[in-house]
Amino acid sequence: xxxxxxxxxxxxxxxxxxxxxxxxxxxxxxxxxxxxxxxxxxxxxxxxxxxxxxxxxxxxxxxxxxxxxxxxxxxxxxxxxxxxxxxxxxxxxxxxxxxxxxxxxxxxxxxxxxxxxxxxxxxxxxxxxxxxxxxxxxxxxxxxxxxxxxxxxxxxxxxxxxxxxxxxxxxxxxxxxxxxxxxxxxxxxxxxxxxxxxxxxxxxxxxxxxxxxxxxxxxxxxxxxxxxxxxxxxxxxxxxxxxxxxxxxxxxxxxxxxxxxxxxxxxxxxxxxxxxxxxxxxxxxxxxxxxxxxxxxxxxxxxxxxxxxxxxxxxxxxxxxxxxxxxxxxxxxxxxxxxxxxxxxxxxxxxxxxxxxxxxxxxxxxxxxxxxxxxxxxxxxxxxxxxxxxxxxxxxxxxxxxxxxxxxxxxxxxxxxxxxxxxxxxxxxxxxxxxxxxxxxxxxxxxxxxxxxxxxxxxxxxxxxxxxxxxxxxxxxxxxxxxxxxxxxxxxxxxxxxxxxxxxxxxxxxxxxxxxxxxxxxxxxxxxxxxxxxxxxxxxxxxxxxxxxxxxxxxxxxxxxxxxxxxxxxxxxxxxxxxxxxxxxxxxxxxxxxxxxxxxxxxxxxxxxxxxxxxxxxxxxxxxxxxxxxxxxxxxxxxxxxxxxxxx
Amino acid sequence: xxxxxxxxxxxxxxxxxxxxxxxxxxxxxxxxxxxxxxxxxxxxxxxxxxxxxxxxxxxxxxxxxxxxxxxxxxxxxxxxxxxxxxxxxxxxxxxxxxxxxxxxxxxxxxxxxxxxxxxxxxxxxxxxxxxxxxxxxxxxxxxxxxxxxxxxxxxxxxxxxxxxxxxxxxxxxxxxxxxxxxxxxxxxxxxxxxxxxxxxxxxxxxxxxxxxxxxxxxxxxxxxxxxxxxxxxxxxxxxxxxxxxxxxxxxxxxxxxxxxxxxxxxxxxxxxxxxxxxxxxxxxxxxxxxxxxxxxxxxxxxxxxxxxxxxxxxxxxxxxxxxxxxxxxxxxxxxx
Numbered sequence: 016x017x018x019x020x021x022x023x024x025x026x027x028x029x030x031x032x033x034x035x036x037x038x039x040x041x042x043x044x045x046x047x048x049x050x051x052x053x054x055x056x057x058x059x060x061x062x063x064x065x066x067x068x069x070x071x072x073x074x075x076x077x078x079x080x081x082x083x084x085x086x087x088x089x090x091x092x093x094x095x096x097x098x099x100x101x102x103x104x105x106x107x108x109x110x111x112x113x114x115x116x117x118x119x120x121x122x123x124x125x126x127x128x129x130x131x132x133x134x135x136x137x138x139x140x141x142x143x144x145x146x147x148x149x150x151x152x153x154x155x156x157x158x159x160x161x162x163x164x165x166x167x168x169x170x171x172x173x174x175x176x177x178x179x180x181x182x183x184x185x186x187x188x189x190x191x192x193x194x195x196x197x198x199x200x201x202x203x204x205x206x207x208x209x210x211x212x213x214x215x216x217x218x219x220x221x222x223x224x225x226x227x228x229x230x231x232x233x234x235x236x237x238x239x240x241x242x243x244x245x246x247x248x249x250x251x252x253x254x255x256x257x258x259x260x261x262x263x264x265x266x267x268x269x270x271x272x273x274x275x276x277x278x279x280x281x282x283x284x285x286x287x288x289x290x291x292x293x294x295x296x297x298x299x300x301x302x303x304x305x306x307x308x309x310x311x312x313x314x315x316x317x318x319x320x321x322x323x324x325x326x327x328x329x330x331x332x333x334x335x336x337x338x339x340x341x342x343x344x345x346x347x348x349x350x351x352x353x354x355x356x357x358x359x360x361x362x363x364x365x366x367x368x369x370x371x372x373x374x375x376x377x378x379x380x381x382x383x384x385x386x387x388x389x390x391x392x393x394x395x396x397x398x399x400x401x402x403x404x405x406x407x408x409x410x411x412x413x414x415x416x417x418x419x420x421x422x423x424x425x426x427x428x429x430x431x432x433x434x435x436x437x438x439x440x441x442x443x444x445x446x447x448x449x450x451x452x453x454x455x456x457x458x459x460x461x462x463x464x465x466x467x468x469x470x471x472x473x474x475x476x477x478x479x480x481x482x483x484x485x486x487x488x489x490x491x492x493x494x495x496x497x498x499x500x501x502x503x504x505x506x507x508x509x510x511x512x513x514x515x516x517x518x519x520x521x522x523x524x525x526x527x528x529x530x531x532x533x534x535x536x537x538x539x540x541x542x543x544x545x546x547x548x549x550x551x552x553x554x555x556x557x558x559x560x561x562x563x564x565x566x567x568x569x570x571x572x573x574x575x576x577x578x579x580x581x582x583x584x585x586x587x588x589x590x591x592x593x594x595x596x597x598x599x600x601x602x603x604x605x606x607x608x609x610x611x612x613x614x615x616x617x618x619x620x621x622x623x624x625x626x627x628x629x630x631x632x633x634x635x636x637x638x639x640x641x642x643x644x645x646x647x648x649x650x651x652x653x654x655x656x657x658x659x660x661x662x663x
Numbered sequence: 664x665x666x667x668x669x670x671x672x673x674x675x676x677x678x679x680x681x682x683x684x685x686x687x688x689x690x691x692x693x694x695x696x697x698x699x700x701x702x703x704x705x706x707x708x709x710x711x712x713x714x715x716x717x718x719x720x721x722x723x724x725x726x727x728x729x730x731x732x733x734x735x736x737x738x739x740x741x742x743x744x745x746x747x748x749x750x751x752x753x754x755x756x757x758x759x760x761x762x763x764x765x766x767x768x769x770x771x772x773x774x775x776x777x778x779x780x781x782x783x784x785x786x787x788x789x790x791x792x793x794x795x796x797x798x799x800x801x802x803x804x805x806x807x808x809x810x811x812x813x814x815x816x817x818x819x820x821x822x823x824x825x826x827x828x829x830x831x832x833x834x835x836x837x838x839x840x841x842x843x844x845x846x847x848x849x850x851x852x853x854x855x856x857x858x859x860x861x862x863x864x865x866x867x868x869x870x871x872x873x874x875x876x877x878x879x880x881x882x883x884x885x886x887x888x889x890x891x892x893x894x895x896x897x898x899x900x901x902x903x904x905x906x907x908x909x910x911x912x913x914x915x916x917x918x919x920x921x922x923x924x925x926x927x928x929x930x931x932x933x934x935x936x937x938x939x940x941x942x943x944x945x946x947x948x949x950x951x952x953x954x955x956x957x958x959x960x961x962x963x964x965x966x967x968x969x970x971x972x973x974x975x976x977x978x979x980x981x982x983x984x985x986x987x988x989x990x991x992x993x994x995x996x997x998x999x
Binding site: 176247248348424442449467480559561565 | 712745775
């Protein structure tokens with residue numbers, strides 16, 4: 016800490032009273048963010064009012080464009096600018112002298128550093144994870160409210176608008192603000208370390224991508240308080256329901272997705288460039304850990320697919336706010352166009368939410384089985400196969416939509432074929448575990464939970480791929496069960512595994528193993544009791560996204576609701592463990608899991624610049640049990656404390 | 664591999680398979696079957712489930728055996744055998760799933776083609792969806808219109824679906840067939856009912872506030888009963904007596920799926936109670952006949968307290984039908 020402040024002092028002129036106030040108000044930070052947010056919001060407001068007055072409309076009569084431009088577009092830009100995410104680029108673009116890179120925005124020495132624009136990939140990783148866990152809690156709370164309403168048929172606690180808002184915001188938060196960015200956070204922390212790199216390729220872009228996220232999340236949550244209530248058309252936001260039959264909350268969804276999507280695209284570009292150009296000497300593609308492979312393939316998906324959802328949301332919003340008719344059939348719009356564009360992103364998004372988890376699984380399973388990953392190359396190739404096939408299956412979400420009927424069989428074939436590379440991965444993990452020396456630490460328990468649950472989700476996915484079965488069950492609770500087996504039993508289990516696995520590396524402390532195991536068992540049992548019966552009610556005829564249902568489903572729904580509350584309680588154990596361990600847990604050794612990948616060869620937490628010298632990679636990262644095998648040769652790293660002492 | 668693990672794997676796999684099969688057989692997974700299409704879907708369903716149970720049992724067997732057998736002692740810091748792969752095994756678990764999913768794909772394509780193939784003497788029905796009601800028109804039978812779908816048994820029925828506002832989806836679980844209704848696009852759905860009975864029609868695509876209650880019934884009857892019903896409908900709507908023609912209009916439109924009306928025997932509580940119409944008209948300060956007529960053609964002009972606007976769609980009935988319906992509602996609500 017002393018090092019960085021001393022550095023800043025050297026650059027700045029002698030401090031005066033006047034200078035201190037100036038810096039306080041004009042320097043990057045929360046103060047400047049506050050007034051710049053207000054200023055930009057006012058500017059957006061003025062812009063719309065002046066343009067409307069100029070165009071001959073009543074300037075204030077329609078609040079929708081005003082809210083859109085001032086609150087959802089320009090205020091967030093003001094916030095980002097105020098916080099300082101653009102400072103360097105603005106100085107550079109204006110030809111002013113840029114602040115010399117004094118690394119004052121690198122590393123975290125106190126909790127306050129997590130609330131600044133920080134360019135350190137490790138700090139950003141933690142910022143991502145804490146933020147996403149907060150949105151995970153909000154999303155989970157919304158699900159609890161939903162289950163309370165669904166415990167009995169009839170309406171008990173909410174009106175329909177609110178209920179439809181609950182499941183719409185629940186899904187949007189879980190997808191756009193938890194699963195996708197939580198993986199980005201874990202990868203942000205681990206990937207540069209695993210590559211033997213000092214940081215990501217574009218640290219400032221990395222910081223910007225993070226700060227876009229809370230904006231997106233806040234928009235989705237705030238939609239509950241705008242007049243008319245939250246957007247209530249599901250996270251899929253199908254037109255024309257969402258584009259012309261919704262209260263103002265709908266544009267909060269449209270815009271929230273844009274901010275989250277922009278964040279995703281920037282992060283993905285950053286990963287691609289980092290992985291392609293910043294691998295340590297000797298780190299060939301075939302020596303990269305599978306987590307790196309997974310994020311490489313995921314980033315390809317994100318970069319290619321995400322612009323499509325951006326397009327779909329812009330069109331939908333234009334229909335809503337400006338009365339265009341992209342999806343308005345009465346004026347020549349094409350309703351199914353929305354679904355095609357939306358799913359062209361949102362099906363690959365399913366893999367965006369799964370491939371990084373596959374990467375985490377490969378790390379955890381290999382390390383805790385003390386064996387090399389079985390069939391490494393095929394594992395990497397099957398990731399690539401999923402990327403390619405993933406773009407050719409989007410219309411399997413539309414088998415009953417009324418699209419061209421010839422499209423169904425080809426889409427069914429590609430959908431079913433995706434089961435093959437996915438199966439390869441499952442069987443290879445099983446083979447990795449076979450004859451290993453299994454250590455049942457919490458990350459490994461979650462990995463085993465993932466293997467068993469994801470198989471169920473995958474198999475119900477094969478059933479859904481078969482068109483005639485899909486016709487019967489689409490838009491029923493069977494789908495709700497399937498998506499949760501894939502996204503919770505699949506993705507969230509791997510996120511939990513990853514969080515426990517890298518917890519010692521991120522915080523420098525060990526988590527409580529007993530609480531971790533308790534958390535696993537509560538999650539595993541609660542999850543199955545909650546979601547397995549949903550297959551049944553769905554097949555029998557209960558549609559999804561309903562606030563009320565036929566009395567014959569009352570018994571099972573009561574059971575599901577009770578189970579879901581117990582399931583929800585498991586998250587409290589997780590939180591308690593994370594918070595108390597972060598504060599008071601036993602100090603973690605640098606390599607508690609005896610793993611071979613590079614992030615475990617440096618101190619916990621890693622030094623500010625990761626490696627004293629760039630490591631020389633000499634072999635595969637999974638050579639467990641091979642006598643004398645080495646992944647890389649490192650100069651012994653200094654711990655954070657000795658490094659700081661040296662600088663001072 | 665030695666013989667011990669193989670026997671143990673077989674054992675665990677069989678137990679897991681038996682349990683999964685029991686879950687599949689003893690839980691009531693599918694509602695009763697009432698169409699030829701559902702029959703074929705069920706066969707495909709059980710074929711796929713059998714394959715899934717097999718795969719699931721294999722995975723569970725390997726997983727459980729490994730967990731029980733390969734647990735490391737707490738102080739055991741040694742590594743497992745450095746096995747990097749096995750080309751033969753990898754080829755096997757690429758090829759077998761490929762064959763299995765291909766089989767499912769071919770089977771599905773056949774079922775799909777047969778489900779879509781029309782039978783002889785097809786009955787055409789136009790289905791119109793709107794927030795939040797269904798209406799069914801029989802174009803081959805004097806354009807009889809009804810809010811409850813009636814179908815003759817064992818006859819190929821082709822539904823032509825359209826929507827007036829947003830996307831809805833037509834589903835009868837017992838028929839197994841489902842199709843979205845899309846504004847601007849005509850979609851169709853083929854059903855061959857094969858069991859007499861009454862089944863729920865459910866909207867499965869989120870369509871707004873009343874989505875959960877957008878339901879009606881499908882009644883499958885004999886061809887004779889169906890013909891008789893068509894005739895009675897044609898007669899009733901033309902009757903000069905409003906208590907006959909108005910009652911028919913009420914039944915043929917989806918009024919009863921949301922409103923209570925003692926005279927028609929409906930008890931739904933989504934919309935206001937129609938037995939209290941005189942009282943509502945008084946609150947609204949309008950003559951009863953005008954009030955009822957306005958509430959049908961322009962429901963948002965006045966909404967009773969406690970009921971949101973924009974839930975009931977406007978109904979544009981032919982003038983004669985509207986008059987009959989208004990008279991019928993005046994008569995029945997005054998009685999009630």
